[in-house]
Amino acid sequence: MQSNRPLGVAIVGHSFMGRAHSQGWRNVASVFDVPAFERTVLVGRDPDRAREAAAGLGWSDSSADWRAAVTRDDVDIVDICAPGMLHAEIAVAALRAGKHVLVEKPLANTLAEAEEMASVAESAAVRGQIAMVGFNYRRMPALALARSMIADGRIGAPAQMRVAYYQDWLSDPTAAMSWRLRKEQAGSGALGDLGSHAVDQVRFLLGDDVESVSARMRTFTSRRPGPHGLEDVTVDDAAWATLVTDGGTVASIEVSRVTTGRKNALQIEVYGDGGSLRFDLERPNELWFHDAGLPAAEQGERRILVTEPEHPYLDGWWPQGHVLGWEHTFTHEVRDLLFGAADHTNPAPSFADGLAVQQVLDAIEVSDQKQNQTIDIRGV
Secondary structure (H helix, E strand, C coil): CCCCCCEEEEEECCCHHHHHHHHHHHHHHHHCCCCCEEEEEEECCCHHHHHHHHHHHCCCEEECCHHHHHCCCCCCEEEECCCHHHHHHHHHHHHHCCCEEEEECCCCCCHHHHHHHHHHHHHHHCCCCCEEEECHHHHCHHHHHHHHHHHCCCCCCEEEEEEEEECCCCCCCCCCCCHHHCHHHHCCCHHHHHHHHHHHHHHHHHCCCEEEEEEEEECCCCEEEECCEEEECCCCCEEEEEEEECCCCEEEEEEECCCCCCCCEEEEEEEECCEEEEEECCCCCEEEEEECCCCHHHCCCEEEECCCCCCCCHHHCCCCCCCCCCCHHHHHHHHHHHHHHHHCCCCCCEHHHHHHHHHHHHHHHHHHHCCCCCEEHHHC
């Protein structure tokens, strides 16, 4: 990688996540004073669609060959937004080619893939490369503030936590089959798609590792219409788990893509012996705080509108009260990635964090297979 020119970026994928990441790359330099970079090349499977996407999303070049793109001399950072089945192969190749890497969550489709990726990333770190997982909700200002408040003891010792992530795009049993419903391509269903975020928030907010898991999973619609008739759905629609952390907190997790009426509801509650915090992604600029240290007559939840310049990531944005949304988390993600690449310091979440999440996801599947048996993560 060269230091005498702007960092070159390649993005692999241009569908939903590729568009979201592209927006982050497009906006970051207009908000934050980041190291210089160039949007060098966009990669897609179909040459014509990749060319069209590159033009529309602001990338200088396009390619249908990710192997060629990640080894280009003018590429320093590889942003992987491809389906999970490709994460390990592309990330390992990019790291071995000397590139910094950002991988959309979850880190991999399997625990074995995640272990290999974390091992290669650890070796690459010695050479100054960074490897980061795209758990974008860590970059939600309200949740970054919540983490700081918990670490500062504002709610005392956390005893209980609830994380529910609900969507409803599969609640219609006639909804069409897609790659996200095939285990060989997606790895898992709601568990990997939404549960990875939930597990990461437990680790992020508490600063704890997960020690044990008991869980159940369910597929409510087992067959869906595909291009050649009905196909078997081979992933879960929903999952429920109880986690115990090494700090002693008990966290319940519920994730579902069939919760009718819920579009993108990530709901988080943390209860300590000195107070509580509550967040809902459908109201992303609000953090609700209960301070149990106040006199009883003054207690009750109060709303913190997280738009002050003193709040995480807000110093580059708009005046107070001018709210941010889901898309801005990707701008923050790119900001941290660029600073990490310039300083050769790995911004969290690292591939090691991604592996820790993958270990919990794997344990949830094992627990379900064993009829809700408690699985010790330390023995995985």
